[in-house]
Amino acid sequence: MSSRTDYEVFDLGDFELSGGATLRGAHVAYKTYGTLNDSRDNAIVYPTWYSGRHWENEWLIGEGMTLDPARYFIIVPNMLGNGLSSSPSNTPPPYNGPRFPDVRVQDNVRAQHKLVTEHFGIERLVAVTGWSMGAGQTYQWAVSYPEMVPRILPFCGSAKTSRHNIVFLEGVKSALTGDCAWKHGWYDEQPWTGLRAASRVYAGWGFSQAFYWDEVYEEMGYTSLEDFLVGFWEGFFLDERDANNLLTMLWTWQHGDVGRTPGFGGDTERALASIQARAIVMPAEKDLYFPPEDNAWEVERMQNAELRVIPGVWGHFAGGGANPVDTAFIDQGLKDLLAD
Amino acid sequence: MSSRTDYEVFDLGDFELSGGATLRGAHVAYKTYGTLNDSRDNAIVYPTWYSGRHWENEWLIGEGMTLDPARYFIIVPNMLGNGLSSSPSNTPPPYNGPRFPDVRVQDNVRAQHKLVTEHFGIERLVAVTGWSMGAGQTYQWAVSYPEMVPRILPFCGSAKTSRHNIVFLEGVKSALTGDCAWKHGWYDEQPWTGLRAASRVYAGWGFSQAFYWDEVYEEMGYTSLEDFLVGFWEGFFLDERDANNLLTMLWTWQHGDVGRTPGFGGDTERALASIQARAIVMPAEKDLYFPPEDNAWEVERMQNAELRVIPGVWGHFAGGGANPVDTAFIDQGLKDLLAD
16 A cells, blocks of 8 residues: 555653653654544554564555545554654664663553544544554554543553463574673664574464464465575564564563553453453464453453454464455454444 | 482583484483392383473472382483583583584484493383473383383473574574674684573563463562572573583574484484384473464374373473473373372
């Protein structure tokens, strides 16, 4: 749909993060699809995921799909740290590189809320949806701004990052930072070995055991297991990604917890119970770091939530847009959610 | 039971590996428990696993257990590459360090067969059993020497390393070798950063998501998630382990396949079908790299095999001896197997 340089930037001014640092001249890069109507009541927020950029969300948007720009005004805000919104890689000294401050999911959603309300003058959304860390931001929207969010569809993500998920990310982080070329973040050139090592760690987690058993990567055009590891995974981590940016987003992910929203005192269950939105929560059957049972635990604590598992062998990447069957399943979930 | 220095060494002489290299003056370090009877028909072989040493197998041996030294003569051969048997760390030049040749599971089992037949004069075993890579060696014994092996109990392992398992190991390997201190294996001191990174990668795989959700590591005496990562996992990889040794065993693991046994021409299914031993195959319910469905596939192709899943949340480490409930379950499996 769009080129990589075709997006807008919203100035956050001096943006105080929940950890105490202030990002001066912070900004959110975003892209919109469709037209905001006169009553400003047709907007959907669809945040990005770990390392993702707005153009990597576009597979779920289009004519004939539920997220049809002819009907809805779809706002895709880039996550802080992703290289387009304020990030280690694009922030001037002194908060550049490894000095970029810790960012919480709450901070991301607060920044997006400013964009939605102050820039677009929107008082109420149609829905929020997102994959993976985008799902985490989706939950956070519903907790932070319950009056604005009548519907959510988080897919392949969670309201609180589980301990196992934290451990998985420790592996990714250790592989990336184990490369001496990383230089504690003060590299001149990307730590290529570390980035490629991190990508190989990720490879076992992103897709299920059965995906590899069935050699489904061949359907994606990869000609061998090693071709998939280099062509897809290493390519993924080398695609204009930056080590410090990845580490910033990884910290955000590891610390994700709606219970940390001001007013909830760390009580995740109470935060979940406070969600007023109707929710369809869609884990992938064989997701190795967001297993369906974690979402089941959440749904039990929510007022109006349905658990709808995406079947099949794609694991976490069921929500990545590469498998048409999974995409159709998620699109149907959105259709059902928005029909009410 | 034993100190780390209390074991025997069997000289393999000039041992030709299946890849073509000859390890001159090769040896298998081993330990026995119990007494070989006069008819030499009470022996059980119980090989070690990835990075394991004979003393780390002893939790399944003892008075009142199925593997009772009062009844059976239990031989625990250390795997080639584990630092006690011939390994990168203990082989003199020119085959030392990273020049240590590739070793297949077939080579390990052939070396063990020499020990069992030539040194002990045993013609027929009671059984072979083992955890993880030890399970792989167990399958291999049944394929390589069907007339000698009437019973096997492989637990948390497979006859052929699955593609996903290979990918998981790629992550471990990449984290270890991404450390510049590794120096392509020509390190003077262990690449500590790489070893610790590899241990953190491993941490997400060794136990299940539910194990972490339930904080079961607290039952093991660890006081926080980070305490478990450092105290258990980093400690595990630093316990007299060596980077080149780990990489040698990792290669063995990645290339495990009973179909590669001479005479089978790479046909894993035919090799499985050739097994004459009665088998009880015991995967762990939530093992993330040896999932039960992989063993189910194998059992369907074997003549006389039962699939008996170890229930619970411990994942791969259900077979590691740390959980008394799982240990009792495996011990019962052995009891049932040996009762015939």
